[in-house]
Amino acid sequence: MFAGETMTERHGRLLAAFAVRAARLAEDLADRAIGTDDAMEAADLARAFHMVGRSLRQAIALEQRLERDAARAQREDADSTANAERNAIAERKQLVEAQLRPLAWREAETLDADEDDGLGEDYSDLCERIERVVAIAAAVDPSGFLAEPLPLQLQRLAAEAGLPSDAGIAKGPAIRPDG
Secondary structure, eight states: OOTTOOHHHHHHHHHHHHHHHHHHHHHHHHHHHHHOOOHHHHHHHHHHHHHHHHHHHHHHHHHHHHHHHHHHHHHHHHHHHHHHHHHHHHHHHHHHHHHHHHHHHHHHHHHHHHOSSSOOOOHHHHHHHHHHHHHHHHHHOHHHHHHSOHHHHHHHHHHHTTOOOSSSOOSSSOOOTTO
């Protein structure tokens, strides 16, 4: 076994070597069967050729299966990684939105108190704006969305949503929306 070689790699290497030898043996048996004048010897060689040919076909089929299995495993790993990132982004979006909703509530109350013309935004409009701003930020740069420190992200997104970003944002670890 070579250093660092996995069992699957070792099996693949041995299978490939066997296939090469079986192909050479099959060629030799076929040449000898064709070249002999003795019918009994030709029949024995043809039977041996058939058995070696079957082993060769099985070896080739197994090699193909190993390659398909490896490709499927690689796709599943990539899918798993993508799913984990999607889940992390969804959780972060929920967390950010939950942290910004109190600001939207305070802003809606302030707008209601100052409202003379009846054109102020209500809480649901502000929440929709927050959701839009957060969704855009997550879509534009998913890995950056996850990597940005939460307090800075909250201040930036509050400002982008048109909310006052200087008050009411947690300075320490954020409270998770589920508890």
